[in-house]
Amino acid sequence: MTGALDGLRVLDLSRILAGPTATQLLGDFGADIIKVERPGLGDETRAWGPPFVEGVDGPTQESAYYLCANRNKRSIALDIATPEGAQKVRDLLATCDVLIENFKPGGLDKYGLSYADLKDAFPKLVYCSISGFGQTGPNREKPGYDLLAQAYGGIMSLTGEPEGEPMKTAVGIADVMTGMYASNAILAALRHRDNSGEGQQIDIALVDCQIAWLINEGTNYLTSKNIPTRRGNQHPNIVPxxxxxxxxxxxxxxxxxxxxxxxxxxxxxxxxxxxxxxxxxxxxxxxxxxxxxxxxxxxxxxxxxxxxxxxxxxxxxxxxxxxxxDDVFESDQVAAREMKIAMPHASAATGSVDLIGNPVKFSKTPATYRRAPPICGADTDDILAELAATQKD
Structure with missing residues (x-):
């Protein structure tokens, strides 16, 4: 079945959670995602366990954390720090619509892979840069971690019991929401490109996104100038x-x-x-x-x-x-909405891994689950063969 983004190709230089969340969403909708990973190491989240996928001989090196945001992707192992690896990235870009990366601002300059380096050679490229604080501003050099974004952007000051300590959310929500904003921005930029022929760079920051989803509490403050206090599970504007x-x-x-x-x-x-x-x-x-x-x-x-x-x-x-x-994933509602899925996985002793399904339900172009989260470099030979054939043509 053809996905809504069938024919779109994304070169994914991101890792951890925000970028991979964005590209997994695009992949679910039909895009071809080529995940570039460091040879022998791969995405850092592969090691963020336990739990790991259980193989025939015990735990593998595929963590549950890595599985959560990397399906519908192909993995190519490239060392972009070498001239050869950086050139392979440029070669691949000739076949791609989008590049997404989450290096520190300026981090790709030394490899010749910044937007400034690529925009003239690839004028239709949509180039999405994710960072902690953005490409501009006094904090642009600071690292971007979900906990730091939640702290700096204010959500922790609102979360927790009134007499307790400021509290982060239990999942990396700043990362996840940045991925959601990024995927939305990429689609908007592609719409512009299709209408104008112009690519562009998207500058998206964890802290900006976290501030954006302060939503009513943020606007309550801007309207009243009263600093909100933590209320535990109570709502700031509705009782009970x-x-x-x-x-x-x-x-x-x-x-x-x-x-x-x-x-x-x-x-x-x-x-x-x-x-x-x-x-x-x-x-x-x-x-x-x-x-x-x-x-x-x-x-x-x-x-x-x-x-x-x-x-x-x-x-x-x-x-x-x-x-x-356990109540959630064993419920009839989750089964009816296909929010728990199983995908074949070569490393799993059972032959498959359980994953969380995509929540978007299209009537004509439903999300598809074509590829389990790949082993690092599993698709290198196939991708390079495709590239060679393209260059030959």
């Missing part, structure tokens, strides 16, 4: 919208409007709260948050989790359980 301790576990209550609040109060036998002027509107509930949450917490602590969840569902009140990952 958080986790509650039940008699036998935890549940999420996500009341989004006053009508839902009224139904919620009736469900838990506290109708008087919905009629109290201190709580009748969301604006009033925000002002009187502490008193309301204390009252609700006392009430909910004596109720069963499953009873509450069933009651909220029956009364069209948003809420639900807090699933562990």
């Amino acid at each position: 919208y958080q986790v509650f301790q039940m008699a036998d576990g935890h549940a999420v209550v996500a009341v989004g409007n006053d009508a839902q609040f009224g139904r919620f109060c009736t469900l838990i036998g506290r109708e008087e709260l919905a009629n109290d002027p201190q709580y009748a509107t969301n604006a009033a509930r925000l002002v009187n948050r502490d008193a309301l949450i204390a009252t609700l917490s006392d009430t909910l602590a004596g109720l069963g989790r499953d009873w509450l969840i069933s009651g909220m569902e029956a009364n069209k009140i948003p809420g639900g359980p807090i699933n562990r990952l």
Whole structure:
């Protein structure tokens, strides 16, 4: 089946998570991704385990971290620090639409592979540069790591319990969101190229992306100039919208409007709260948050989790359980939406590896899973043979 990006070729000089996330997404949509890796070492995340893929003779060198962002790619082992390796990159670019890299700003200059070095020879090339702080600004030389981006960009100051320490998210969300912004930007640049014949460089930074997805909290500050505080699982603008301790576990209550609040109060036998002027509107509930949450917490602590969840569902009140990952991946919903997939893998003792599926569901050009995350350099001979044939033609 033809993918939406069938015929598009991307030369991927990135590693770790942000760049590979972007190129995996493009690969799922049909693009041919050529992943350039250091001979004998490859992407650093190959060693970021355990867990590793379990082979016939024990753990392999293919980490789960590497698997998460590298399917639908072909791996070529090239040492771009050598003149020969750098030339091979330039040769490959003659067949590519996009180059993506995440070296420090200026890091590819010494190999003759910067955008300035390539733009005249490849005027239609879309060249995507990912870095920690961007190609400009006083911090351009600083390294780019997800934790540093979360810290510098403010999200950690908003995350965690009020009296606890600032908290990062459990996954590398600054990296992942940068990959999402990068893939979106690449598609926009390709649209421009197709209309104008002009390629361009995309300059995208982890910290910029993290600041962008401060979203409502960032705009709350810009509007009010009040510095937000950590609220744990509470919402800055909606009450009650958080986790509650039940008699036998935890549940999420996500009341989004006053009508839902009224139904919620009736469900838990506290109708008087919905009629109290201190709580009748969301604006009033925000002002009187502490008193309301204390009252609700006392009430909910004596109720069963499953009873509450069933009651909220029956009364069209948003809420639900807090699933562990085994609950998630064994659920009927995940099966129905194909969010857990298995792909053949030569190193796995079982012959396949389990991966997370693509969340985008096209009606005409669905995402496809054509290649498992490759072993380092596995496709070098095939790619070089294709290149030789192209040059001969």
